[in-house]
Amino acid sequence: QVQLVESGGGWVRPGGSLRLSCAASGFRSSYYAIGWFRQALRKEREAALCINNSDGITYYAAPVKDRFTISRDNVENTVYLHMSSLKPEDAAVYTCAGFTNSICSNYPADVHTWGQGTQVTVSS
Numbered sequence: 001q002v003q004l005v006e007s008g009g010g011w012v013r014p015g016g017s018l019r020l021s022c023a024a025s026g027f028r029s030s031y032y033a034i035g036w037f038r039q040a041l042r043k044e045r046e047a048a049l050c051i052n053n054s055d056g057i058t059y060y061a062a063p064v065k066d067r068f069t070i071s072r073d074n075v076e077n078t079v080y081l082h083m084s085s086l087k088p089e090d091a092a093v094y095t096c097a098g099f100t101n102s103i104c105s106n107y108p109a110d111v112h113t114w115g116q117g118t119q120v121t122v123s124s
Contacts (some may be wrong), residue, residue, distance in 0.1 A: 002026035002113050004034075004096050009118030012086055016122075020081040022096030022115055030072060033099040034079040035060075037108070038092035038120075047106035048094075051079060060106040063089070086122045093117040 008020040022034060035050030038061075047060035051070045059065045067085045072078070079096060098113040099105055 002098075004098055004113050004115035006094065006096055006115045006118040009094065009120045011121040011123070013124055014087055014122055016086050017082075017084040018086065018120060020083070020094055020096075020118060020120075022079040022081070024077045024079070024098065027098070027113075028074075029077050029079060029098065030074040031102065032112075033102055033104045034070075034072075035097045035099065035104060035106075035111075036070065036081045036094055037097055038090075038094045040089070040092040043092075045095075045108070049081075050099075050104035050106075052104050053102035056104075058104040063087075083120070086120075088122050091120055091122045093119050 003025045005023045033052045036048045037045050038048050039045040049059045069082045071080050095117040096115040097111040100112045
């Protein structure tokens with residue numbers, strides 16, 4: 001069964017850091033682009049960033065470019081979202097997404113498999 005499972009969400013103070021994990025099963029995630037989308041309360045879902053099969057990173061949300069990064073552990077078949085200098089406006093449900101091929105995209109229609117999402121709360 002093809003599946004993505006996120007973990008690592010939670011509460012953090014402004015300025016803090018979190019690492020989210022996206023564990024793949026049923027397929028080799030290293031062959032595909034994997035992205036992170038986020039949806040804040042009362043806002044539309046947006047693509048944040050993505051890693052392609054060559055480990056190239058594409059940023060779709062300008063506010064995260066200097067604070068977030070993404071990496072892979074191909075042995076663990078897991079993709080990580082590293083978030084630092086978190087701000088209250090980063091609070092959202094973060095969902096990882098496996099694309100249909102090796103190319104990153106910010107279009108949900110290009111997603112083959114969605115994770116279940118994990119909540120990130122940033123507040124003092």
